[in-house]
Amino acid sequence: MRCWTWAGSAIRSAGLLLVVALLAAGCGGEPIAPAGGRPQVLTTTAIIEALAKPVAGGLLDVRSIVGPGVDPHEFEAKAADVRRVRAASLVLRNGLGLDAFLDRIVAGVDPQRIIVVTDGIALRTLGGAPDPHVWHDPMNDILMVGRIARAFAELDPPNTQRYEANAREYIATLERVDAEVRQLIEAIPPANRKIVTDHDAFGYFIRRYDLQFVGAVIPGTTTGAEPSAKELAALEQLIRAEGVRAVFAENSVDPKVAARVAKDTGATMVSDLYGDTLGAPGSGAETLDGMLLVNARKIADALK
Ligand SMILES: [Zn+2]
Incomplete structure (x- = not known):
C-alpha cells in the first residue's frame, strides 16, 4: 500500500481553475487520491453528501466523512479523517450538535472553508436544544441546496451558472417528492x-x-x-x-x-x-x- 496522502490546492490562473495535487507526508492512513484533479469537498454526513452531489454535478469531488449506514451521533474521527479535513477545499457540515466530532478536529482550519448548511432554517427545539434532523422536510433541503450552490460558486466562480442550474434541477426533484x-x-x-x-x-x-x-x-x-x-x-x-x-x-x-x-x-x-x-x-x-x-x-x- 502506498503510504502518502494527497492534498489538493487550487490555483486560479487566467480565469481557469487549475488543481495541483501536492504530496503530503504521512504514513499509516488510507491514501486519498485527488479524483481527476477536481477540488475536494468533504461533508460531515451522507445526507449532506447526497444534497451536494447533484449540485456539484461531477465538477467537484464530494465525499462524506461519515459513511452511509453509520450513525453520525456516535461517530469518532480517525487520523485519516483529520488529514482529509485539512486537505479539503471546502467542508460542508450540518452543525446543531449532530456532527460534533468535527469540532474536535478543525483546529487550524480556515473557518471560511467550513460551511454550516443548516444556517437560516427555522429550527424546532427539544428541551431547549435545536433538533438537528432538518433534512426530513424537503423545504429545508431546498434551502440547503441553495446554500450549497452559493458555496460552490464561491469556491469555483467560473462554474457558477452550472451550479445554479444543477441546484434548480434538484430543487424541482425535491418539490415533486414533497407533493408525492x-x-x-x-x-x-x-x-x-x-x-x-x-x-x-x-x-x-x-x-x-x-x-x-x-x-x-x-x-x-x-x-x-x-x-x-x-x-x-x-x-x-x-x-x-x-x-x-x-x-x-x-x-x-x-x-x-x-x-x-x-x-x-x-x-x-x-x-x-x-x-x-x-x-x-x-x-x-x-x-x-x-x-x-x-x-x-x-x-x-x-x-x-
Ligand atoms: Zn439522529
Missing part, C-alpha cells in the same frame, strides 16, 4: 397518523406532513441515551392508549429495544426507516429524495 410524500401520508386515515420511532429524528417530517409524534424508544434527539425500564413502560402504555399501529426502527440504530416494544404492545415492527443516514445502493434510499419517498411509503403502508 404528502399524497402518501394523506392516504393514511387521520386517526392512524401516529408515529413511534427509535430516536426522535423525524420531527421535521412529522411537522411538515401533520403526523402525530407519540414517542421515541431512545429519549431525546441523539442515539447515545439508554431508555430506563420506567421510560419504556411509560412508552408502551402510551402506545396502547393511543392505539399506535407501528413502531419504526432505523437503519443506523440497533433495533433490539424497538423490537421488544413492538412485541410487548402488539404494534407492527417496521425496520430500516432511514433516519440519520441513507440506504445502500439499490435500496431506493441512496439519494435524499429517494430516502424521503422510501420512508413515506413505509410509514403509509404500516399505518393504513
Whole structure:
C-alpha cells in the first residue's frame, strides 16, 4: 500500500481553475487520491453528501466523512479523517450538535472553508436544544441546496451558472417528492397518523406532513441515551392508549429495544426507516429524495 496522502490546492490562473495535487507526508492512513484533479469537498454526513452531489454535478469531488449506514451521533474521527479535513477545499457540515466530532478536529482550519448548511432554517427545539434532523422536510433541503450552490460558486466562480442550474434541477426533484410524500401520508386515515420511532429524528417530517409524534424508544434527539425500564413502560402504555399501529426502527440504530416494544404492545415492527443516514445502493434510499419517498411509503403502508 502506498503510504502518502494527497492534498489538493487550487490555483486560479487566467480565469481557469487549475488543481495541483501536492504530496503530503504521512504514513499509516488510507491514501486519498485527488479524483481527476477536481477540488475536494468533504461533508460531515451522507445526507449532506447526497444534497451536494447533484449540485456539484461531477465538477467537484464530494465525499462524506461519515459513511452511509453509520450513525453520525456516535461517530469518532480517525487520523485519516483529520488529514482529509485539512486537505479539503471546502467542508460542508450540518452543525446543531449532530456532527460534533468535527469540532474536535478543525483546529487550524480556515473557518471560511467550513460551511454550516443548516444556517437560516427555522429550527424546532427539544428541551431547549435545536433538533438537528432538518433534512426530513424537503423545504429545508431546498434551502440547503441553495446554500450549497452559493458555496460552490464561491469556491469555483467560473462554474457558477452550472451550479445554479444543477441546484434548480434538484430543487424541482425535491418539490415533486414533497407533493408525492404528502399524497402518501394523506392516504393514511387521520386517526392512524401516529408515529413511534427509535430516536426522535423525524420531527421535521412529522411537522411538515401533520403526523402525530407519540414517542421515541431512545429519549431525546441523539442515539447515545439508554431508555430506563420506567421510560419504556411509560412508552408502551402510551402506545396502547393511543392505539399506535407501528413502531419504526432505523437503519443506523440497533433495533433490539424497538423490537421488544413492538412485541410487548402488539404494534407492527417496521425496520430500516432511514433516519440519520441513507440506504445502500439499490435500496431506493441512496439519494435524499429517494430516502424521503422510501420512508413515506413505509410509514403509509404500516399505518393504513
Ligand atoms: Zn439522529
